Amino acid sequence: MKRYAIVGATSAIAEHCARIWLTKEDLDLTLVARNKERAESVVQDLRVRSPGSVIRIIEGDLVTPSSIEDIVREICQAGDVDCVLIAHGSLPDQEACQNDLARSANELSVNGISPALFAEAFANKMSISGRGQIGIIGSVAGDRGRKSNYIYGAAKGLLTRYAQGLQHRFAGTDVVITLVKPGPTQTPMTAHLSDEGPKMADVTAVAQTIVNGMAKERPVVYAPGKWLIIMMIIRHLPRFIFNRMDI
Amino acid sequence: MKLRSWGRLSEEEHPYIPLSRASSLHIEHPDKKILAHGMGRSYGDVCLNPVGNLLFTRDLDRFLSFNPVSGELVCEAGVLLGDIQRIFAPKGWMLPVTPGTQYVTMAGALANDVHGKNHHSQGCFSSHVNWLKLERTDGELITCSPSEKSGWFEATAGGLGLTGVIKQLSINLKPIESSWLDTETLFFSNLSEFFQLSEESEANWEYTVSWIDCSSNKHKRGIFIRANHSEIPGETLPAGRKLGIPFVPPFSLVNGLSVSAFNQAYFYAHKTKRGMNKSHYQSYFYPLDGILNWNRMYGPRGFYQYQLVIPRQAGQPAIDAVLDEISTSGQGSFLSVLKTFGNKPSPGLLSFPLEGVTLALDFPNRGKKTSQLFDRLDAIVKEAKGRLYPAKDARMPEDLFTNGYPNLSQFTAYRDPGISSGLSRRLMGW
Ligand SMILES: Cc1cc2nc3c(=O)[nH]c(=O)nc-3n(C[C@H](O)[C@H](O)[C@H](O)COP(=O)(O)OP(=O)(O)OC[C@H]3O[C@@H](n4cnc5c(N)ncnc54)[C@H](O)[C@@H]3O)c2cc1C
Ligand SMILES: NC(=O)c1ccc[n+]([C@@H]2O[C@H](COP(=O)([O-])OP(=O)(O)OC[C@H]3O[C@@H](n4cnc5c(N)ncnc54)[C@H](OP(=O)(O)O)[C@@H]3O)[C@@H](O)[C@H]2O)c1
Numbered sequence: 001m002k003r004y005a006i007v008g009a010t011s012a013i014a015e016h017c018a019r020i021w022l023t024k025e026d027l028d029l030t031l032v033a034r035n036k037e038r039a040e041s042v043v044q045d046l047r048v049r050s051p052g053s054v055i056r057i058i059e060g061d062l063v064t065p066s067s068i069e070d071i072v073r074e075i076c077q078a079g080d081v082d083c084v085l086i087a088h089g090s091l092p093d094q095e096a097c098q099n100d101l102a103r104s105a106n107e108l109s110v111n112g113i114s115p116a117l118f119a120e121a122f123a124n125k126m127s128i129s130g131r132g133q134i135g136i137i138g139s140v141a142g143d144r145g146r147k148s149n150y151i152y153g154a155a156k157g158l159l160t161r162y163a164q165g166l167q168h169r170f171a172g173t174d175v176v177i178t179l180v181k182p183g184p185t186q187t188p189m190t191a192h193l194s195d196e197g198p199k200m201a202d203v204t205a206v207a208q209t210i211v212n213g214m215a216k217e218r219p220v221v222y223a224p225g226k227w228l229i230i231m232m233i234i235r236h237l238p239r240f241i242f243n244r245m246d247i
Numbered sequence: 248m249k250l251r252s253w254g255r256l257s258e259e260e261h262p263y264i265p266l267s268r269a270s271s272l273h274i275e276h277p278d279k280k281i282l283a284h285g286m287g288r289s290y291g292d293v294c295l296n297p298v299g300n301l302l303f304t305r306d307l308d309r310f311l312s313f314n315p316v317s318g319e320l321v322c323e324a325g326v327l328l329g330d331i332q333r334i335f336a337p338k339g340w341m342l343p344v345t346p347g348t349q350y351v352t353m354a355g356a357l358a359n360d361v362h363g364k365n366h367h368s369q370g371c372f373s374s375h376v377n378w379l380k381l382e383r384t385d386g387e388l389i390t391c392s393p394s395e396k397s398g399w400f401e402a403t404a405g406g407l408g409l410t411g412v413i414k415q416l417s418i419n420l421k422p423i424e425s426s427w428l429d430t431e432t433l434f435f436s437n438l439s440e441f442f443q444l445s446e447e448s449e450a451n452w453e454y455t456v457s458w459i460d461c462s463s464n465k466h467k468r469g470i471f472i473r474a475n476h477s478e479i480p481g482e483t484l485p486a487g488r489k490l491g492i493p494f495v496p497p498f499s500l501v502n503g504l505s506v507s508a509f510n511q512a513y514f515y516a517h518k519t520k521r522g523m524n525k526s527h528y529q530s531y532f533y534p535l536d537g538i539l540n541w542n543r544m545y546g547p548r549g550f551y552q553y554q555l556v557i558p559r560q561a562g563q564p565a566i567d568a569v570l571d572e573i574s575t576s577g578q579g580s581f582l583s584v585l586k587t588f589g590n591k592p593s594p595g596l597l598s599f600p601l602e603g604v605t606l607a608l609d610f611p612n613r614g615k616k617t618s619q620l621f622d623r624l625d626a627i628v629k630e631a632k633g634r635l636y637p638a639k640d641a642r643m644p645e646d647l648f649t650n651g652y653p654n655l656s657q658f659t660a661y662r663d664p665g666i667s668s669g670l671s672r673r674l675m676g677w
Contacts, residue, residue, distance in 0.1 A: 041268075041309060044309070044311055045309035045311070048310035048311070048313045049310065051313075186265070188265075188267065191265050
């Protein structure tokens with residue numbers, strides 16, 4: 001059985017990726033979550049979908065470096081990992097962050113530093129085994145900073161550079177790094193943006209795009225795919241136009 | 248957000264409120280009446296609540312357990328029927344009852360107590376439900392089944408979402424040998440032949456359905472398709488590309504000419520398929536799911552579906568009269584579905600099926616002309632002591648509803664005062 005791991009396994013996007021993976025084949029799957037009880041319910045569902053798979057939960061602090069190290073060590077002790085998806089994140093209230101540096105620091109570390117450190121820890125293990133794939137969930141918000149969410153965007157932007165660096169480091173090897181950039185997707189993270197709901201992408205479709213992109217070992221996967229073009233335009237808008245936009 | 252149901256007859260503002268696992272209805276919605284909304288595959292206003300809050304249940308999409316010996320599946324309210332079929336058919340299990348589309352939620356199917364092509368052998372959807380968990384807007388949580396708190400169960404199965412919000416349910420899946428069905432296509436050239444074929448087929452065929460051409464009153468001809476699950480395991484179908492109606496045409500593509508041409512074409516296309524065949528369950532159960540958004544072809548004014556059931560004894564003359572009325576009106580719809588319901592009692596107080604014959608027809612919305620035709624059809628249904636299906640309804644008169652559903656007053660005792668829908672306000676006054 002192939003060995004998979006998902007960090008932030010209660011994320012709706014990650015859960016839907018797991019469902020797709022498990023319908024294709026039985027897996028040995030480790031779910032990393034900060035809250036075991038919430039993860040149990042995900043596991044219950046996955047076990048029904050794939051009774052032949054072996055699924056376990058590791059509960060832990062996903063932010064402290066030593067805890068990240070412990071978690072990754074525990075996963076890799078049992079054998080080489082074929083594929084990891086690093087999915088946790090939180091969409092903060094930008095204004096609240098602006099008025100509270102401690103809060104900003106926390107959001108920057110949950111959305112930027114923590115996933116980067118997970119990637120680093122897994123990458124170090126994979127550099128020894130010489131193979132494996134790491135999917136990191138960034139965001140289209142990381143492509144260009146904007147006033148309504150630049151704390152979150154900056155953290156996601158960090159992941160872009162981080163993934164680039166890892167891709168450079170592992171070029172020509174069998175270690176594959178995929179950076180995933182979802183656009184707005186209907187999940188609990190965006191539930192409060194109520195009237196946007198129907199305009200956002202469906203989480204099942206986003207997960208399918210991620211799974212397909214990772215299977216093709218793409219370096220960057222926009223999900224849904226149209227965001228590749230939208231963000232290309234946004235990134236290239238001259239500043240005098242961009243700065244007049246209320247986004 | 249502007250929302251329409253499947254018939255696209257209205258488009259009204261509804262707040263978008265996703266229902267979460269942890270939500271507490273009594274804390275979160277103190278001011279406005281709520282209604283649960285699954286996939287909005289109901290045709291009229293049973294799933295709409297324009298002046299209140301609409302809770303979208305699609306995020307509640309987890310399975311809780313499956314027992315591979317008994318076939319019992321426990322899942323959350325928003326799981327899609329299609330997901331169950333896709334995941335379990337390869338494992339040798341399938342839903343015991345399914346409507347003609349798989350894009351509906353489990354709780355939506357239970358709240359309308361849907362039926363399938365096997366009503367004569369399996370009864371309605373709720374006949375296979377072991378228990379359900381209901382959350383009331385006052386915070387009470389109720390677990391009920393046909394044997395425990397059965398009053399709640401009978402009110403909630405077919406209860407049109409009005410007794411509370413279903414959070415979880417347990418259903419028994421049915422073992423199958425294969426994802427394929429052995430089908431036989433037959434023809435009938437009048438209603439007597441249809442009834443005879445139905446009677447002949449009910450004992451040995453699990454599924455029966457027929458399509459009747461109602462564009463002409465000369466011949467009430469139709470195609471009768473019966474099927475059983477195949478015993479030889481077959482290949483699963485590759486996921487094909489779906490056709491779709493990408494935009495709403497400025498006028499209805501459904502008019503007298505296109506209807507009779509379509510009916511002719513459909514009829515002759517099937518003539519070549521007469522006899523025994525094999526069909527994958529996807530194409531047999533869900534023929535219209537292959538065309539995404541087919542409801543758009545009726546144009547910006549939308550369309551009505553009129554689905555009636557007439558008790559057995561009165562069946563043939565009433566269906567005869569209905570078909571005559573329609574072809575005389577010249578508003579004949581595309582193929583209409585005709586099927587007999589068996590004698591399995593419906594568990595729900597407001598479940599639609601009763602022993603007899605059901606007919607479902609689509610009509611483009613042509614305003615007064617259409618409503619006048621419906622008035623004439625209503626009279627026939629009422630006279631024959633039949634009733635209309637709330638899942639498809641957007642216009643039935645209140646007295647047809649109260650006469651058709653004699654258990655209504657018993658049902659009302661279970662209603663949740665914090666819940667209301669377009670349909671409940673129109674037909675029940677609350
Ligand atoms: C192409 C097509 C073919 C069809 N064929 C058939 C058929 O063969 N037989 C048949 O019986 N029907 C048929 N239908 C109708 C359809 O099966 C029903 O309308 C079904 O109930 C729709 O489910 P939904 O999830 O879309 O629910 P919605 O339409 O969104 O809601 C239906 C009802 O369920 C309630 N509801 C939804 N979720 C909950 C919940 N969690 N708790 C409490 N109440 C809830 C709503 O309040 C509403 O009253 C067909 C529809 C289409 C579009
Ligand atoms: N949804 C979108 O529109 C969108 C768009 C672009 C990118 N993304 C990214 O996609 C990923 C998945 O998001 P989602 O939409 O699936 O959201 P989600 O369902 O809300 O999941 C968020 C996940 O992050 C975890 N998490 C939140 N705060 C945490 C913290 N402080 N420490 C550790 N874990 C924490 C949550 O764990 P708990 O269950 O324990 O809370 C949960 O597993 C995230 O990285 C997000 O930034 C989402």
